[in-house]
Amino acid sequence: MANDSNTTTGLYRRTLLAGLWRENPTFRLLIGMCPPLAVTTAVKPALTMGLSVIFVLVCSNLVTSLMRNLLKPHLRIIMFTLNIATFVTICDLYLRAYLPDMSEILGAYVPLIIVNCIIIFRAEVCASKCGPLVSILDAIGTGSGFTIALCILAGIREILATGRFFGIQIMPGGFVPWLAMQMPVGAFVTLGLLLGLINAVTRNKEA
Amino acid sequence: MFRIKHFVEQSWLLVTASFCFGLLIAVTNAALSPKIKENKDAKLHNLTVDLLPEAKRFVELDAEIEVKLAGGKKEKVKVYKAISEAGECVGWSFNASGQGFADKIEVVVAVDKGFEKIAGFNVLVSSETPGFGDQIKSSYYRDQFAGVPAEKLSLVKTGDPKKIDSEIVSITGATVSSEAVIGIINTFLIQIKEYIQQKGLIGNGK
Numbered sequence: 001m002a003n004d005s006n007t008t009t010g011l012y013r014r015t016l017l018a019g020l021w022r023e024n025p026t027f028r029l030l031i032g033m034c035p036p037l038a039v040t041t042a043v044k045p046a047l048t049m050g051l052s053v054i055f056v057l058v059c060s061n062l063v064t065s066l067m068r069n070l071l072k073p074h075l076r077i078i079m080f081t082l083n084i085a086t087f088v089t090i091c092d093l094y095l096r097a098y099l100p101d102m103s104e105i106l107g108a109y110v111p112l113i114i115v116n117c118i119i120i121f122r123a124e125v126c127a128s129k130c131g132p133l134v135s136i137l138d139a140i141g142t143g144s145g146f147t148i149a150l151c152i153l154a155g156i157r158e159i160l161a162t163g164r165f166f167g168i169q170i171m172p173g174g175f176v177p178w179l180a181m182q183m184p185v186g187a188f189v190t191l192g193l194l195l196g197l198i199n200a201v202t203r204n205k206e207a
Numbered sequence: 208m209f210r211i212k213h214f215v216e217q218s219w220l221l222v223t224a225s226f227c228f229g230l231l232i233a234v235t236n237a238a239l240s241p242k243i244k245e246n247k248d249a250k251l252h253n254l255t256v257d258l259l260p261e262a263k264r265f266v267e268l269d270a271e272i273e274v275k276l277a278g279g280k281k282e283k284v285k286v287y288k289a290i291s292e293a294g295e296c297v298g299w300s301f302n303a304s305g306q307g308f309a310d311k312i313e314v315v316v317a318v319d320k321g322f323e324k325i326a327g328f329n330v331l332v333s334s335e336t337p338g339f340g341d342q343i344k345s346s347y348y349r350d351q352f353a354g355v356p357a358e359k360l361s362l363v364k365t366g367d368p369k370k371i372d373s374e375i376v377s378i379t380g381a382t383v384s385s386e387a388v389i390g391i392i393n394t395f396l397i398q399i400k401e402y403i404q405q406k407g408l409i410g411n412g413k
Contacts, residue, residue: 041337070220079224086228090235097242100250107334161337179338 015126015134019142025118026149027198032118036153037187039109043166046154048102049109050147052091056113057122057139059087064127065135071128080123081114088113118146156190157181251302251315254329255289258317261297262289268408274398276305277390286399288408289317296320299403302331303395308383310334312343316392318357322400322409327353328392340384348385351375352392357400362389 025031039049060083064071071079092110095103103110113119122142127135158164161181163171180186256262265287272284282304289298298320304313313332318325327349335341342348347368352360354371361374362385368376377385403409 067220067224072217072220075217075221079221082221082224082228086232089232093235093239093243097239097246100243100246104332182337 012134012137016137016141019138019140019145020148021145023142024145024149025121025142026146026153027195030195031121032116032146034112034116035109036150036191037184039106040150040154040157040187040190041161041182042105042158042164043151043154045102045105046150047147048095048099049106050143050150052095052110053113053116053118053146054140054143055091056084056087057119057143058136060084060119060123061127061135061139062132064123065130065132068128068130076124076128077120080120080128084119084123085114118142153187153190153194156194157186161186251331254315254331255287255300255317257329258315258327259289259298259300261291263292264290265300266290272301272399272402274395276394284395284399286403298326299399301395301399303391304332305387305391305394307333307335307387308340308381309336312384312387312391314388314391316396318396318400320409322357322403325352325355325357325392325396328388335381335384339378339381342378342381343384343388345378348375348378348388357396359393359397360389362386 019025021028023029026033026036035046035049035053040046060080063083064080067079088111091113092103095106095110122138126138130138155165158166159170160178162177163169163175178186181190252265255265268286268288272286274282274284276282284301284303286299286301288296289300291297298317299322300315300317302313302315304311306312311332312330312335314328314330316325316328329349330344333341333343335343351368351371352375355373355375358373362377362382363374364377364382366374366376375385375389
């Protein structure tokens, strides 16, 4: 019986799970750090941003994978950018039409997904070299890892800054909100502490 | 001939993809733009009705008013006449914008039918600092504008915020944002009032 890691199913599973932990873009690779710092004041906008990134990643990886044999090396970056910009614009239009409140809160950060290096990184590393199914699984895994990281950061900041989680009051009446957690300093401190914790856990596992 | 063939070989994918992606965006935009416009109008309508509760509909003035901004720039503004259920004018509203502490602040300002008193303002767009500058949306600050004379307003650091006069008490820790709102309202209100008075639009009932 073949080892699971050598089978096609094993490849699919590893591709899907890599982005969640081993190659988590926010906690392990530290790429695409603008949204984790800028849109994590509350869970709702963080989740909206994460789902938007998953949508753009899946569409961009799929299209890049389908045209991978036609790409010329010197034109590939401009093709990736064109491709990503199209799906980000579509995503932005959908948010403005169906989630106007979220669109307003996220502001310029949705159009800025175009320059988020996670998406161009996955297009270059995976989609331009692999088939459509692997590219889609990679996009779902990486996008989900990014979304989970955003939600963890946003959850901590929202609870400490407002006493609420997902808009629902969870802290007792006497809780004094830490307004600093809503400001950039809150994002840097929370992210720094989480990265330290993850490094400590990883080091213990490896030891 | 060789150069044209080389150019086509190198660029056909880029040109075709640009056309296809452009078409995709155009179709999505055409499908969603009515909904986006509807959302924007609904938000503006709700915020304005909040300031002028008697208003049932808003009629846009035929001409856009040109407002001179600081630095010599000019901006065209749409002014709306608020009409009650009985068909009478119950006030006026207009959008105004200017630079805040973090980014541009956009507000909707409402005044009474005689352009004598400000009915209030609501914030449409703001990226001011959470907990500080974004207090311009709070009732503490906004309530100070309801009922003040529609003339030049000034900002004071201390005072009674419940006293209704042209002196607005600043938000502690957010002087720049407080000043920005006063500046925006002063710039737009005075010029629009002059225009409306010159055109004789005040007090003409319907």
